[in-house]
Amino acid sequence: MSRVYKHISQLLTLEGARKKKGRHPLEKDLGIWEDACIVVDKAQKVLWLGATSALPETYHRFPSQSCEGETWFPAPVECHTHLVFAGSREKEYGMRCAGQSYLQIAEKGGGILSTVKATRKALPEDLLRLAVNRIESFASNGVSAVEIKSGYGLTLESEIRMLEVIREAQRRTTVQLVPTFLPAHAVPPEFKGKDDDYVEEICHVWIPEIAERQLATFFDAFVEKGYFNIKQTEKMVLAAKDAGLRVKLHVDQFNAFGGAELAVRMEAVSADHLDATSDAAVQALAKSDTVAVLAPAASLFTGTSYPPARKLIDAGARVALTTDFNPGTSPTTNLGLVATIAASQMKMTLPEALVALTYGAAAAVGLEDEFGSITIGKRLRCARIQAPHYEAWAYGFGSVSPEPLGNH
Ligand code: NIG
Ligand code: FE
Numbered sequence: 001m002s003r004v005y006k007h008i009s010q011l012l013t014l015e016g017a018r019k020k021k022g023r024h025p026l027e028k029d030l031g032i033w034e035d036a037c038i039v040v041d042k043a044q045k046v047l048w049l050g051a052t053s054a055l056p057e058t059y060h061r062f063p064s065q066s067c068e069g070e071t072w073f074p075a076p077v078e079c080h081t082h083l084v085f086a087g088s089r090e091k092e093y094g095m096r097c098a099g100q101s102y103l104q105i106a107e108k109g110g111g112i113l114s115t116v117k118a119t120r121k122a123l124p125e126d127l128l129r130l131a132v133n134r135i136e137s138f139a140s141n142g143v144s145a146v147e148i149k150s151g152y153g154l155t156l157e158s159e160i161r162m163l164e165v166i167r168e169a170q171r172r173t174t175v176q177l178v179p180t181f182l183p184a185h186a187v188p189p190e191f192k193g194k195d196d197d198y199v200e201e202i203c204h205v206w207i208p209e210i211a212e213r214q215l216a217t218f219f220d221a222f223v224e225k226g227y228f229n230i231k232q233t234e235k236m237v238l239a240a241k242d243a244g245l246r247v248k249l250h251v252d253q254f255n256a257f258g259g260a261e262l263a264v265r266m267e268a269v270s271a272d273h274l275d276a277t278s279d280a281a282v283q284a285l286a287k288s289d290t291v292a293v294l295a296p297a298a299s300l301f302t303g304t305s306y307p308p309a310r311k312l313i314d315a316g317a318r319v320a321l322t323t324d325f326n327p328g329t330s331p332t333t334n335l336g337l338v339a340t341i342a343a344s345q346m347k348m349t350l351p352e353a354l355v356a357l358t359y360g361a362a363a364a365v366g367l368e369d370e371f372g373s374i375t376i377g378k379r380l381r382c383a384r385i386q387a388p389h390y391e392a393w394a395y396g397f398g399s400v401s402p403e404p405l406g407n408h
Pocket of ligand 2: 080081082250324326
């Protein structure tokens, strides 16, 4: 049965933002209808939208519901998470707050490798339960699609296990999951001091195997001092593309390392973090289609500098926002809080933040044709907040949760 939702205080379609591919988003690009109405069919396809007063005659006989006081916008997309893991890193947080840096803790065997230890030991059913709970936490905040990386296994067998957990989780949720293979998250203990050998193994054995099993859409690597350098990353990216995987990269998180330029050169779908990136990289990103994925909650949590959101947006780059949910640098699933931090700390306007959490994030996982905007003829993927203005989401300081509309 078709349904009519009337008197929605604000309905945001993001029509203009989509047409501009998310560049330079202004309030007028949000496509705001006041006292709006939307008609969907039983498959949730949008049949009509506009002002309630202009609802065409033909829809008057359909069941309707009044949504006064609500704001509807495209359901948020979470485009960068590490949510399959066991264990916890609160001890490490204590050490960081006492003055040790993320990279110093990692050098002593903490950091990513401590989560690798816990994840390798965990039973698949426990990993699955933890992952599904975390996905549900995003879903209860209105999120319609979640990207999930491997990267805490770092043996072929345990990386496959992580990706299979994601595949199994997809059977248990209506949220669209996007699996990413991240074998180059850190050099595992088995390859200590032999990082080039590790890279060779990834290129010649692991990537072909993961592609063959169709376990991932994207390939990712952590391009950073003490992790993977430009030459190694370039090799892996070429092997990944050759095997049919698309590319995302963790770049310039703690040091400007040329990672962002590499992402542009390799036509990566996204370049993520960029906290320490250079002005030249900002220009390169702006001229490309590669989406700059910013994780200000990770900067807040690690107490490091924020990515240059203003420079990126003003230069014309496509920008997305993410929680970067992971046990080390950002144990939060709260995208509303990310919006607040982005606005207050990176000086993003509220339209820019909203576009980055919806259309921008969808583009960062290659889903911008189906997610991140509301269009007649397409399936409605929408979230709503109990407030008459869209600004309430970021203003809520993490306390306003968009509700899913049961339509994902
Ligand atoms: O996105 N930078 C690398 N990866 C994660 C951190 C992972 C961890 O510390 O466990 C990030 O911040
Ligand atoms: Fe990450």
